[in-house]
Amino acid sequence: MSGRVLVVDDIEANVRLLEARLMAEYFQVLTATNGRDALEICANGQCDIVLLDVMMPEMDGFEVCRRIKADPRSLHLPVVMVTALDQPDDRVAGLNAGADDVLTKPVNDLALVTRVKSLIRLKMLTDELRLRASTGQELNVHDLLVRGSSQEKPSLLVVDDQPHSYERILKYLSAENRITLISDPREALVKAIDGDFDAAIISMSLADLDPLRLCSQLKSLEQTRMLPLLLVSELEQERKVIQALDMGVNDYIRRPVERNELLARVRTQVRRRRFNLLLRDSVQQTIEMAVTDALTGLNNRRYLDSHMPGMFEQARGKGRPLSMLICDIDHFKQVNDSHGHDVGDEVIAEFARRIRKNIRNIDLACRFGGEEFVVAMPDTDMKLARVVAERIRNEVAMHPFVVDHGGKQLAITVSVGIATLETDEDTPEKLLKRADIGLYQAKRAGRNRVIAEAA
Amino acid sequence: MSGRVLVVDDIEANVRLLEARLMAEYFQVLTATNGRDALEICANGQCDIVLLDVMMPEMDGFEVCRRIKADPRSLHLPVVMVTALDQPDDRVAGLNAGADDVLTKPVNDLALVTRVKSLIRLKMLTDELRLRASTGQELNVHDLLVRGSSQEKPSLLVVDDQPHSYERILKYLSAENRITLISDPREALVKAIDGDFDAAIISMSLADLDPLRLCSQLKSLEQTRMLPLLLVSELEQERKVIQALDMGVNDYIRRPVERNELLARVRTQVRRRRFNLLLRDSVQQTIEMAVTDALTGLNNRRYLDSHMPGMFEQARGKGRPLSMLICDIDHFKQVNDSHGHDVGDEVIAEFARRIRKNIRNIDLACRFGGEEFVVAMPDTDMKLARVVAERIRNEVAMHPFVVDHGGKQLAITVSVGIATLETDEDTPEKLLKRADIGLYQAKRAGRNRVIAEAA
Numbered sequence: 001m002s003g004r005v006l007v008v009d010d011i012e013a014n015v016r017l018l019e020a021r022l023m024a025e026y027f028q029v030l031t032a033t034n035g036r037d038a039l040e041i042c043a044n045g046q047c048d049i050v051l052l053d054v055m056m057p058e059m060d061g062f063e064v065c066r067r068i069k070a071d072p073r074s075l076h077l078p079v080v081m082v083t084a085l086d087q088p089d090d091r092v093a094g095l096n097a098g099a100d101d102v103l104t105k106p107v108n109d110l111a112l113v114t115r116v117k118s119l120i121r122l123k124m125l126t127d128e129l130r131l132r133a134s135t136g137q138e139l140n141v142h143d144l145l146v147r148g149s150s151q152e153k154p155s156l157l158v159v160d161d162q163p164h165s166y167e168r169i170l171k172y173l174s175a176e177n178r179i180t181l182i183s184d185p186r187e188a189l190v191k192a193i194d195g196d197f198d199a200a201i202i203s204m205s206l207a208d209l210d211p212l213r214l215c216s217q218l219k220s221l222e223q224t225r226m227l228p229l230l231l232v233s234e235l236e237q238e239r240k241v242i243q244a245l246d247m248g249v250n251d252y253i254r255r256p257v258e259r260n261e262l263l264a265r266v267r268t269q270v271r272r273r274r275f276n277l278l279l280r281d282s283v284q285q286t287i288e289m290a291v292t293d294a295l296t297g298l299n300n301r302r303y304l305d306s307h308m309p310g311m312f313e314q315a316r317g318k319g320r321p322l323s324m325l326i327c328d329i330d331h332f333k334q335v336n337d338s339h340g341h342d343v344g345d346e347v348i349a350e351f352a353r354r355i356r357k358n359i360r361n362i363d364l365a366c367r368f369g370g371e372e373f374v375v376a377m378p379d380t381d382m383k384l385a386r387v388v389a390e391r392i393r394n395e396v397a398m399h400p401f402v403v404d405h406g407g408k409q410l411a412i413t414v415s416v417g418i419a420t421l422e423t424d425e426d427t428p429e430k431l432l433k434r435a436d437i438g439l440y441q442a443k444r445a446g447r448n449r450v451i452a453e454a455a
Numbered sequence: 456m457s458g459r460v461l462v463v464d465d466i467e468a469n470v471r472l473l474e475a476r477l478m479a480e481y482f483q484v485l486t487a488t489n490g491r492d493a494l495e496i497c498a499n500g501q502c503d504i505v506l507l508d509v510m511m512p513e514m515d516g517f518e519v520c521r522r523i524k525a526d527p528r529s530l531h532l533p534v535v536m537v538t539a540l541d542q543p544d545d546r547v548a549g550l551n552a553g554a555d556d557v558l559t560k561p562v563n564d565l566a567l568v569t570r571v572k573s574l575i576r577l578k579m580l581t582d583e584l585r586l587r588a589s590t591g592q593e594l595n596v597h598d599l600l601v602r603g604s605s606q607e608k609p610s611l612l613v614v615d616d617q618p619h620s621y622e623r624i625l626k627y628l629s630a631e632n633r634i635t636l637i638s639d640p641r642e643a644l645v646k647a648i649d650g651d652f653d654a655a656i657i658s659m660s661l662a663d664l665d666p667l668r669l670c671s672q673l674k675s676l677e678q679t680r681m682l683p684l685l686l687v688s689e690l691e692q693e694r695k696v697i698q699a700l701d702m703g704v705n706d707y708i709r710r711p712v713e714r715n716e717l718l719a720r721v722r723t724q725v726r727r728r729r730f731n732l733l734l735r736d737s738v739q740q741t742i743e744m745a746v747t748d749a750l751t752g753l754n755n756r757r758y759l760d761s762h763m764p765g766m767f768e769q770a771r772g773k774g775r776p777l778s779m780l781i782c783d784i785d786h787f788k789q790v791n792d793s794h795g796h797d798v799g800d801e802v803i804a805e806f807a808r809r810i811r812k813n814i815r816n817i818d819l820a821c822r823f824g825g826e827e828f829v830v831a832m833p834d835t836d837m838k839l840a841r842v843v844a845e846r847i848r849n850e851v852a853m854h855p856f857v858v859d860h861g862g863k864q865l866a867i868t869v870s871v872g873i874a875t876l877e878t879d880e881d882t883p884e885k886l887l888k889r890a891d892i893g894l895y896q897a898k899r900a901g902r903n904r905v906i907a908e909a910a
Binding site: 003004026027028048124126132212215217219222243247283 | 457458459481482483500503576579580581583584587667668670671672674675677698702703738739741742744745746757
C-alpha cells in the first residue's frame with residue numbers, strides 16, 4: 001500500500017528515524033515539528049494518515065488529535081499516536097482524543113507498518129465516497145457528525161465462547177451499548193447479516209473455529225463488509241493480529257482487557273462506521289433525488305430517458321413485447337385555476353398513487369412533466385396494455401379525488417394513449433410519439449378514454 | 456485482504472489444491488467444475504475474483520473469460536487464468552480473452568496469493584462507485600463500454616532511460632497508442648499529473664531512481680491515483696514485483712518483452728481505467744443533476760436549502776455580512792400567454808445569464824422556482840447588495856430580450872427584494888422571508904424596482 005504519511009514530532013531525530021522506516025516501505029512521508037503545522041497539512045488534505053507524538057511543547061499530541069477530529073476537513077484521517085511510556089493512561093487518553101491507535105516507543109517496525117497500511121487501506125475504501133459526497137452537497141459534515149453521535153445506543157455483536165472472558169467484556173460495555181452475545185461462532189455470520197450492528201467484538205481464543213476465518217467471511221460479504229471488527233487477542237498472538245489487520249480487520253485489543261481502553265476503541269469504531277453510513281446515505285439520497293419527481297415520488301423524465309434504451313434492448317433480445325402508456329389529466333388547467341396550485345398538486349399526487357396501484361413492480365412509471373405521466377411496461381402486448389390503461393382510466397373516473405384536507409371532492413378524468421413495440425425500426429422516441437398521437441386522439445374524441453395508435 | 460475467490464477447474468484434485476492454499480490465507484473459496492456454473496456464480500455477484508483453468512471440456516477457459524467480460528453484470532470481475540504449459544501463446548490468448556493475468560502451473564504460492572490480493576484490492580476500490588452508479592441510473596453498462604472502447608487512441612506514459620529497452624516498447628505500442636516517453640524519471644510525476652494518460656509503463660531498471668518510489672508517489676497523489684501502472688521487470692526481480700503489487704501497482708510484464716503480451720496487458724489496463732472513469736463520471740453527473748436546474752444551469756432550490764445553513768454559520772463565525780436577493784420577472788405570465796412556453800423558457804434562461812454576469816463566483820445563484828431567482832452573497836452588506844440588485848435590474852430593463860431565434864425582442868423588467876443578516880436570531884428562513892416581503896413591496900410599488908426590507 002502506498003500513501004502519504006504525516007510524521008509529527010518536535011524532536012528532529014525521531015522524525016528522521018520514522019521517516020527512514022516508512023520510506024523503506026515506499027510510503028510518501030511529510031513531516032511537521034509542531035501541532036500548528038500538522039493541523040494545516042491535515043486541513044489541506046495533503047496526507048492520508050498522521051503519526052503523532054504525544055509530548056510536544058505548546059500543543060501536545062492529544063490536543064492536535066482532538067483538533068484533527070473536530071475539523072470537518074480532516075476528521076476522516078486516521079491518527080496513530082506514539083507515546084514514550086507504556087502507560088495505559090496515555091493509551092486511553094490518546095484513544096479518547098479520537099486516535100485510531102496508540103503505539104508505544106520503541107515502536108516495533110512490523111506493528112507500525114502493518115497498522116499504517118491497514119488504516120490507509122480502510123481510508124481509501126471510503127475516499128471515493130467522500131469525494132462524491134463533497135461535490136454533490138458540500139454536505140454539512142458537521143451536521144452529519146452531530147446526527148451521527150446523537151443516535152441511539154450502539155448495537156454490538158460479541159462473539160466469544162468463554163464465560164470468564166465475555167462476562168468481563170459485557171460488564172464493561174453494557175452501560176453504553178446494546179449487546180448481542182453469540183457463543184457459537186458459526187451463528188455469528190448469520191446474526192451479523194441479519195442484525196444491524198455498529199461493530200463486532202470477536203475473541204481470538206474461540207474453542208473450535210479460527211477467528212480469522214470468521215473475520216474473512218464478514219469482510220467478504222457485501223452485507224457485512226462495512227461492519228467494523230475488533231479482535232480481542234492474547235499477548236502471544238502478534239503474527240495472527242498482523243494477518244488480521246492485513247485482511248481488513250479494523251482494530252484489536254490485548255488481554256487483559258482494560259475497561260477504558262475497550263470503551264475508547266469501541267467508540268472510535270462506532271463513530272467511524274456511523275460517519276461512513278451517513279456519507280453513503282447522503283450520496284445515495286442525492287442520486288435518488290436526481291431521478292425522482294419530488295411531488296409524486298415516481299421517477300422523472302430523465303430516468304425514463306436513460307432507461308428506455310435498455311428496456312428496448314431487452315425486449316428485442318428476448319423477442320418479448322413492450323408497451324407504453326401516456327396518461328394526461330383532463331382539463332387540469334381548470335383545476336388549477338378554480339382551486340389553486342396546492343389543490344392541483346394534490347390531484348397530481350393522488351393520480352400518481354392510482355397509477356402505481358394499477359401497475360406491476362417491473363413497470364416503469366414516471367411523471368413526464370406537468371399533468372402528464374408515462375408508464376413503460378415490459379412483457380406487455382397491446383391487448384394487455386389496453387386492459388391496464390382502462391383500469392387506470394376507470395379507477396380515476398369512478399372515484400372522486402378527495403383534496404384540500406378532505407374539504408373538497410373533485411371529479412377527475414384522464415385520457416390515455418397507447419403504443420406497443422412493433423417493427424425493428426421502432427425506437428423509444430417513435431413509440432412515445434405514437435402513444436402521444438393516441439393521447440391526442442383520445443382528447444379530441446371527448447376525453448376520458450383510451451386510444452391505441454399502431455405504427 | 457479477504458475476498459471471495461471462485462476456483463474453476465474440471466479436475467477435482469486441482470480445485471481442492473487451490474482451495475486449500477487460498478483457505479490457508481483466509482480467502483473465501485467457491486468452486487465450479489465447468490464454465491456454465493462459473494458464469495452463473497459470476498453473474499450473481501457471488502465472487503470477487505475468478506481463478507480459471509484453461510483446459511476444460513465443453514467450454515474452455517478462454518471462452519468463459521470472454522463471456523465474463525462481455526456480461527455487464529460481471530465485466531468488472533478480475534480474472535486470473537491458470538495454464539498448464541508455459542506457452543506465450545496461451546498467455547497472450549488468455550490476456551486477449553480479457554484475463555487480468557495468466558499464471559503457469561505449477562503455480563508459485565506467493566505469486567498467486569499476491570496477485571489475488573492485489574486484484575481484489577483494486578476491485579474493492581471501485582466497488583463502492585459501482586454500487587452508487589448502479590442504483591442511480593441502473594446505467595446502461597453496455598452503453599458505457601461501447602462509449603469507452605470507441606474513444607480515441609489510448610495515451611500512454613513510458614518511463615524508461617535505456618534506449619535498447621524503450622525503443623522496443625515504443626515500437627510495439629506506437630501503432631495503437633499515443634506515447635509520451637520520459638527518460639528522466641524525476642519528470643515523470645509532473646508529466647503524469649499534467650497529462651491525462653490512460654496508463655503508465657515504468658521500467659524497473661532505471662539508472663538512478665528506485666522505480667517503486669515513483670509508483671508510490673503516483674499511487675499516493677489524488678490526481679494520479681487512478682492511473683494504471685504497468686511495470687517492466689527483469690526476471691530476478693520477483694520480490695520487488697510482489698512489493699509493487701502490494702503497493703497498488705496494477706500489472707507487470709517480464710523481459711524479454713513479448714509484443715502481443717505487452718499489447719494485451721496494456722489494453723486490459725486501458726479498458727479498466729476507462730470503465731472506471733465512466734462510472735465515476737456517471738455518478739458525478741447524476742449528483743450534479745440533482746442540484747442543478749436543467750433550463751438555466753443554475754443551482755436549484757434544493758441546493759440552496761442545503762447550503763444556506765453553512766453560509767450562515769460561516770458569516771456568523773467570522774462576523775462577516777451576508778445578503779440575499781430575490782428577483783422575479785415582472786408579468787411573466789403574460790410572456791407565456793402571448794408568446795408560448797418556449798419563449799417563456801428562453802426569457803428565463805436569458806435572465807439567468809444576466810444574473811450570472813453580474814455576480815461573483817462565491818455568490819450562490821439559484822432558480823427558486825418558476826420565474827423566481829435567489830442570490831445569496833457572502834461578505835456583502837446591504838449597501839453592496841443594493842448595488843448588485845440595481846445592476847441586475849438595470850441590465851434587464853435596459854436591454855430587450857432577443858428570443859425566438861432572433862425573431863422577437865421583448866422588453867422585460869424584474870423586481871428585486873433584498874435582506875441582510877442582522878441579528879443573532881436570524882435564520883436562512885427569516886432572511887428569505889424578509890427578502891420576499893421586499894419583493895412583494897417592489898411589485899406593489901409598480902415593479903421594475905429594488906426594495907430592501909429590514910428586520
